[in-house]
Amino acid sequence: MSTRDATARLAFEVVKTACSNCNLRELCLPIGLEADELKKLDALVSTRRRLKRGDYLYRAGQGFESIYAVRSGFFKTDVLIEDGRDQVTGFQMTGELLGLDGISSEIHTCNAIALEDSEVCAIPFSHLEGLSRQIQPLQHHFHQVMSREIVRDHGVMMLLGTMRAEERLAAFLLNLSQRFKARGYSPAEFNLRMSRDEIGSYLGLKLETVSRAFSRFQDEGLLSVHQRKIRILNTSRLKQLMSHQRL
Amino acid sequence: MSTRDATARLAFEVVKTACSNCNLRELCLPIGLEADELKKLDALVSTRRRLKRGDYLYRAGQGFESIYAVRSGFFKTDVLIEDGRDQVTGFQMTGELLGLDGISSEIHTCNAIALEDSEVCAIPFSHLEGLSRQIQPLQHHFHQVMSREIVRDHGVMMLLGTMRAEERLAAFLLNLSQRFKARGYSPAEFNLRMSRDEIGSYLGLKLETVSRAFSRFQDEGLLSVHQRKIRILNTSRLKQLMSHQRL
């Protein structure tokens, strides 16, 4: 093990007490920082905020100051237009970032709402910019995070533009499954935090259509569904259902 | 006029010879830089590339090294999945950036194709990161550009998820119109650079549906359409058609 690794490993323990749970992903812990760099980073994310289910983390139209890293819990973001229509633009879980949309105009362009009791780290954006001018790996990591968000959005556009209802739901479930797995939870069994209506809004479908697709998957033995408790029984069939389907 | 303004004004003339036409927007000219900063920036964008209609600027799967600023011309980006389906994720015109999707994994995730003879500035990304560690306004501007892309994508998700065919086409045309206007062209009369099929792919519709929507708009006196030449005759009705429509 190199001395750099050792230093990082040591520093990891330090930062762990400050950011004990959201270590592994996204911005919270760019691997490979020096001890003093980590100390600065630790100061950066010192502001915490707790939210109860249903609370708004921020609203469209509010001034933008910070981005947020989810420490625990579950969020949705949505945008609405005058006539009352709205669209869920994403669901965020532990370790993921919220608020990147606000950077462009210094004003949030969507609402972020806790779907269960949650905790976030607020990261004042000007501090982050300052630090990332000093710490190159942090800068690069942040750019990657923003870029990943763009790639994710393209995936959703693909889904909304070309897939049919069952393919969309399959893609959605597989994505959730993979994200739970990456966090050390079961990829096969989990509780949905969002309603059928919210899933539908995200997928560009009505809740009835979502419900019917769940029922069909259950009938075909791909899933077991009880309320919001999902068990995936046949991942590979789900995958092939998602990816070609021209049968 | 402050001395800073004067300096910037002076430097503007210098950079103008290097980046004569794509000054005003996106990344090419963050206003307010000092003369020596502008000199560095000028060096950054020194690599040019010409493309003919149909040429690929980059392809999905290729390694990522640079982002590109469109100096002149018109591009589309699209993603494809195994089964042959594809989705146009955006159209880029003069002054807009291409390639932000590649930052996350160092690999391009979509294709960028010239829809007419075009010229781009290649901006090596590691250089850009280096410079933006030194020049705070550049850094901030770049972050805004990435964030704007995310906001734009959310707009497309909204469009794909909640709007019907005519609303989508109206939104698309109004967006194009506004972008032409911002570049000093007529917002009311312009030539589409893309086929009905490409519009359809972007809007999540089939080309026949796009064609019918054009015809209906023409019948109703909102547009005149001749091939790819569009004249907008009634902007306000187009806008209200796009935004509520629950009539």
Add this chain to the structure above:
DNA sequence: CTCTGCGTTTGATCCACGTCAACCCGCTTA
């Protein structure tokens, strides 16, 4: 325990858009 209410499921019907097919138009090539 019942009552109330919201989220969900399920069924019947409708309609916007997709699909399939014919035809047209402007351009290129011979």
Add this chain to the structure above:
DNA sequence: TAAGCGGGTTGACGTGGATCAAACGCAGAG
């Protein structure tokens, strides 16, 4: 000048998902 061709338009018809409506089931309140 004709022939071929790619892109665009238009029509007839089919269908996936929206809409409307009813009923279910779990949770919290009384």
